[in-house]
Amino acid sequence: MARRIAQPARMVALTIDDARVEAGEGDTVAAALMLAGLDRWRATPTSGAPRGLYCGMGVCFDCLVTIDGIASRQACLTPVAEGMRVETGAGKRRLEPKR
Amino acid sequence: MPQSATGNDCDLAIVGAGVVGMALAHGAAGAGARVTILDEGDRAFRASRGNFALVWVQGKGVGLPPYARWTLGSSDLWPGFAAELEAETGRRLHYDRPGGVDVALDEAELEERFSGVERLHNAEPRAAAVEKLDRRRLQKLLPQIGPDVVGGTWCAADAHVNSLRLFDALHEAARLRGAAYRPNARVESIEPLADGFRLVTQAGEMRARRVALAAGLDNARLAPMLGLSAPVKPERGQVMVTEKVQPFLRHPMSGFRQTDEGGVMIGYSNEDRGYDSGQDWRTMARIAANAVRVFPQLAQARIVRAWAALRVMSPDGYPIYERAGSGPPAYVVTCHSGVTLAAAHARILGTAIARDAWPTEDLAPFSARRFAHG
Ligand SMILES: Cc1cc2nc3c(=O)[nH]c(=O)nc-3n(C[C@H](O)[C@H](O)[C@H](O)COP(=O)(O)OP(=O)(O)OC[C@H]3O[C@@H](n4cnc5c(N)ncnc54)[C@H](O)[C@@H]3O)c2cc1C
Ligand code: FES
Numbered sequence: 077m078a079r080r081i082a083q084p085a086r087m088v089a090l091t092i093d094d095a096r097v098e099a100g101e102g103d104t105v106a107a108a109l110m111l112a113g114l115d116r117w118r119a120t121p122t123s124g125a126p127r128g129l130y131c132g133m134g135v136c137f138d139c140l141v142t143i144d145g146i147a148s149r150q151a152c153l154t155p156v157a158e159g160m161r162v163e164t165g166a167g168k169r170r171l172e173p174k175r
Numbered sequence: 176m177p178q179s180a181t182g183n184d185c186d187l188a189i190v191g192a193g194v195v196g197m198a199l200a201h202g203a204a205g206a207g208a209r210v211t212i213l214d215e216g217d218r219a220f221r222a223s224r225g226n227f228a229l230v231w232v233q234g235k236g237v238g239l240p241p242y243a244r245w246t247l248g249s250s251d252l253w254p255g256f257a258a259e260l261e262a263e264t265g266r267r268l269h270y271d272r273p274g275g276v277d278v279a280l281d282e283a284e285l286e287e288r289f290s291g292v293e294r295l296h297n298a299e300p301r302a303a304a305v306e307k308l309d310r311r312r313l314q315k316l317l318p319q320i321g322p323d324v325v326g327g328t329w330c331a332a333d334a335h336v337n338s339l340r341l342f343d344a345l346h347e348a349a350r351l352r353g354a355a356y357r358p359n360a361r362v363e364s365i366e367p368l369a370d371g372f373r374l375v376t377q378a379g380e381m382r383a384r385r386v387a388l389a390a391g392l393d394n395a396r397l398a399p400m401l402g403l404s405a406p407v408k409p410e411r412g413q414v415m416v417t418e419k420v421q422p423f424l425r426h427p428m429s430g431f432r433q434t435d436e437g438g439v440m441i442g443y444s445n446e447d448r449g450y451d452s453g454q455d456w457r458t459m460a461r462i463a464a465n466a467v468r469v470f471p472q473l474a475q476a477r478i479v480r481a482w483a484a485l486r487v488m489s490p491d492g493y494p495i496y497e498r499a500g501s502g503p504p505a506y507v508v509t510c511h512s513g514v515t516l517a518a519a520h521a522r523i524l525g526t527a528i529a530r531d532a533w534p535t536e537d538l539a540p541f542s543a544r545r546f547a548h549g
Contacts, residue, residue, distance in 0.1 A: 121419045122436050137479055140418075148418040148477045168437050170421040171472040173319065 078110035090160040099156045106132065106139050106151035114164065117141060117151075121168035142166050185211040185355075187528065188374060188383035190362045190397065193223035194338070195508055196389030197345035198517040201260075202525015203387075204352035211383070212349065213360045213376055220392055220409070220452060223513065225484025227414060227442050228338035228434075229427050230270070230515045232303045233277060233330035237291040239493050240299035241540040246512070247303045249519035250332045256518035257336065264347040268340050269435035275333025276308075276317060277429040278324050278469055285326050292328065303332045319423060321471045335427035337435055338514050345517075362390070365400045367502050372401075385504035387528050391487045392450075394495075394509045401505040404543040405495045409485035410511075411446040413458050417476035424470075431469065439476060441466045445486075454483045486511050489546075496524065496541040498533040506533070507543075 084100025091097070092112055099108035106129045109117055116126035118140060130138035132152050139151040142163040151162075187203055189196045192214035204210045232250045236243025257270035279285035285307065292305045306329045313327050314320060349356065360378040371384045386401065388394050394405035419437030430442045444458045459481055467474045487509055489495050494510035506528055510516055527533050 137418075148479075168419050168421050169476070171423055171475050173472060 077113065078107070078115075080111060088156055088158040088160075090156055090158070090162060092162045093164055101156075103156050104152055105141060105143065105149075105154045105156055105160075105162055108156050108162070109141070109151055109164070117164035118166060140166070183379065183381040185209065185381065185383050187211070187385050187387065188213060188372070188381070189387045189389055190365075190374075191388070191390035191393070192346070192356060192358075193221055193389065193391050194226075194342055194345065194513040194517055195223075195391070195510065195520060196387075197223075197342065197349060198513070198520035199387055199389055199508060199525045199528060200349045200354045201345055201352065202521035202523075203529040204349055204354045204525075205521075206526040206529035208529035210349070210352075210354035211381075212354060212356050213362055213374070214356065214358045215361045215377075216359045220450070220485050222391060222484050222487055223342055224339070225412075225414065225482055226338055226514055227412075227430075227432070227440060228335055228341075228514060229275070229429075229432065230272070230334035230336055231275065231427075231429070231512065232332040232515070233275060233305045233328055234288070234291070234429075235512070235515075236299070236302065236493075237295050238491065239540060240295060240302065242493050243295055243299050243302040245494075245519065245541075246515060247301070247332060248523075249516045250303070250334065252518035252522055253334060253336075256521060260341075260344045260348055263351060264344045266340060266344045266347065267337075268344060269337040270334065271336075271427075271435075272332070272334035273426055274329060274331040275335075275427045275429070276313070276327050276329055278313070278317075278320065278327040280323050280325065280465075280468060282325050285328075288328060303330055305330045316426065317424075319470050319472055321468055323468045333427055335432050336514065341514065341517065362397065365397060367401065367505070369503075371503050372505070385528075385531070386506070388505075388507040389509065391509065392485065394487075394507055398507050398543075401507070402499045402502070403497055403505065403507045404546070405489070405497075405507045405509050406543070406546060407487050407489050407495070407509055409448075409450055410488045411448045411452065411483055411485055412443045413446075413454055413462065413481065413483045414440060414442045415459060415462060415478045415481040416440050417473065418479050420476055423472065431466070438479070439473065441473070441478075444483075450485065452483050452485050454481060487513075489543075491545070494541050495543045496538045497543055498535065504528070504531050504533075 086101040116128040186209035235246040360376040398405040424433040499505040
């Protein structure tokens with residue numbers, strides 16, 4: 077279980093799968109997920125194995141989440157923002173035909 | 176361990192463990208040669224690790240009709256070759272031959288391409304059949320195409336494979352067939368002797384009864400040491416791959432393919448940048464913009480990786496296959512399209528090298544002598 081070791085100057089509010097949570101300004105989405113008690117937040121589309129934070133620095137693409145409706149964003153590289161909507165658990169995306 | 180794996184004397188030394196060298200090793204070891212494969216380290220230029228993984232037939236050989244037949248021959252060997260490798264290694268290659276498409280964004284381009292196909296068919300009636308599709312017919316095959324696509328060409332022989340799995344399976348199969356793989360053993364020089372060759376490598380000296388050069392770009396430097404010639408040069412290609420998405424593209428295409436795992440590969444550039452295997456955003460942006468014109472849906476997909484690799488290009492783009500004229504057996508085998516040709520390299524050239532039965536006449540069109548005059 078992740079634990080915060082320094083108090084941020086300001087807090088922002090966001091949602092993770094529709095649940096409201098608070099995170100420190102400047103935290104990454106990965107930090108917010110970990111502090112919310114999640115350590116695996118999707119399954120790989122190839123094998124179904126669970127995935128969460130792995131490299132923590134943008135290399136492995138294990139930490140993908142949907143942020144404000146845009147799928148497959150790296151939680152470890154994206155800073156939180158006020159009102160942000162984070163959704164976990166996405167599998168392989170479907171590319172919708174353009175209308 | 177077989178003696179060739181530890182001793183400094185070996186039967187057949189293959190220089191280079193890219194997809195070309197490994198295909199030769201597979202075939203030669205299968206035909207009874209005791210093979211030692213000498214390779215560089217991890218920082219080497221390796222087209223074999225950065226390619227697009229098409230087993231591609233259409234459009235090949237317009238300027239050299241025997242190449243069209245050679246390519247189709249390899250493409251026809253591929254299903255059996257893939258099945259054999261899978262059975263032998265227990266690994267899956269994800270080889271699939273649903274037929275391939277090359278789309279066109281303007282009429283003139285399509286006409287020009289198709290007139291090349293027709294010229295080829297007049298010169299070589301046994302070349303693979305290629306059909307021209309207008310936009311309506313193309314849409315039946317690929318409903319996702321964007322409004323700018325005017326049509327395309329179709330060839331039922333086109334296929335694709337997971338080329339990293341192919342590479343891995345070739346290494347595993349060579350090992351199972353008793354071949355010895357020696358990385359970090361770059362060949363610095365080769366000297367013909369009366370009964371074989373002396374090779375000076377990064378890992379010491381060794382002797383081989385016969386040698387096959389499959390060193391990619393370094394064939395240009397090594398071939399003259401054996402009285403051969405292979406004037407190959409690098410041509411850079413940049414490729415990108417999207418996140419894994421639901422199956423949306425059934426057919427491999429020139430410049431597009433969806434992998435077995437769901438990522439969509441998008442290619443590619445053809446750049447003359449010497450030995451610079453770096454990337455640049457302008458080229459990537461151009462490739463992405465073109466991709467979105469062909470498949471507007473791709474705009475929604477995120478690019479997760481992009482890379483560049485150096486093609487191994489002869490002056491006319493066709494392979495160089497040659498046996499040295501005199502002395503102990505020495506060969507050079509180099510090409511662009513080493514994935515497509517892997518089956519022919521393994522089954523035909525690897526076997527020929529193992530048996531010292533080089534089909535000189537059949538391979539005459541691929542001799543480097545074609546560059547001497549002209
Ligand atoms: C962007 C791109 C896309 C491509 N797409 C396709 C495709 O869709 N279909 C297809 O069929 N082909 C494709 N190709 C071409 C294909 O990848 C190459 O034809 C093939 O990989 C060439 O293999 P190779 O073994 O000759 O060379 P390489 O892969 O370059 O391997 C050469 C090997 O030799 C070793 N070596 C070099 N010098 C020495 C030395 N002195 N001593 C010992 N070892 C040495 C190197 O370390 C290396 O391991 C593509 C290539 C590129 C770059
Ligand atoms: S944890 Fe590796 S990319 Fe985010």
